Amino acid sequence: MNEKGELGRAGEKKALDFLLGLGQTLVAQNWRYGHLEIDLITEDRDAVRIIEVKTLHEGDNFSPLDNVTKRKRQRIIAAAKAFFGQNPSSKEVVFDVVAVVASGDDFNVEYYPYAFDALG
Numbered sequence: 124m125n126e127k128g129e130l131g132r133a134g135e136k137k138a139l140d141f142l143l144g145l146g147q148t149l150v151a152q153n154w155r156y157g158h159l160e161i162d163l164i165t166e167d168r169d170a171v172r173i174i175e176v177k178t179l180h181e182g183d184n185f186s187p188l189d190n191v192t193k194r195k196r197q198r199i200i201a202a203a204k205a206f207f208g209q210n211p212s213s214k215e216v217v218f219d220v221v222a223v224v225a226s227g228d229d230f231n232v233e234y235y236p237y238a239f240d241a242l243g
Contacts, residue, residue, distance in 0.1 A: 134178025134223035134230070139163060141221065141232040147172065151206075159202035163221075170215040173203045175238075178223040181231075187222030188235060196239050203241070216241070 139149065147165040154161045163174035175195070177187035191199075196218075203216060220238040224231045 130180075130225060131176075131178050134225070135162060135176050137223045137230045137232055138174065138176045138221040141234065142172075142174065145234075150210075154202070154206060156202055156205040159198055159205065161199060161202045161206065164206065166214070170217045171212050172236075173199060173206075173216065173218045175199055175218070175220050176223065177220065178225065181224050181226040187233065188220055188238060191220055191238065200241050 135152070139152065142163070142165050143149065145167075147167045150164040150166050150171065151161070152163055154164055161173055162176040163172075165172045165174060175191055177190055179185070179187065199218065203218075207216065217237055218239050218241070220235040222233040222235070224233065
């Protein structure tokens with residue numbers, strides 16, 4: 124297992140724990156449709172949340188939000204359309220980003236609700 128993969132899995136776990144602590148419930152994790160993937164799908168009272176998790180080391184020189192490029196957003200939106208084609212919902216669908224910053228054995232979670240919309 125490579126370090127990047129291990130860091131990514133640890134970041135997703137921290138992100139999920141954070142979101143559950145906010146009262147969200149897990150709908151799916153690492154949901155796949157062909158080559159498309161959604162990191163986390165959660166639900167709260169008002170919305171179904173499509174979550175992109177970005178995990179980085181402290182001192183990495185990039186913004187997690189900037190790292191969710193237009194192409195990445197388009198792929199997430201396409202995956203969400205496939206998910207809701209199979210799992211209809213009457214709730215609002217929102218796209219969030221969670222950044223998990225690793226500093227040694229510590230993790231800091233930064234939550235960006237409504238980070239982008241379905242228009243990409």
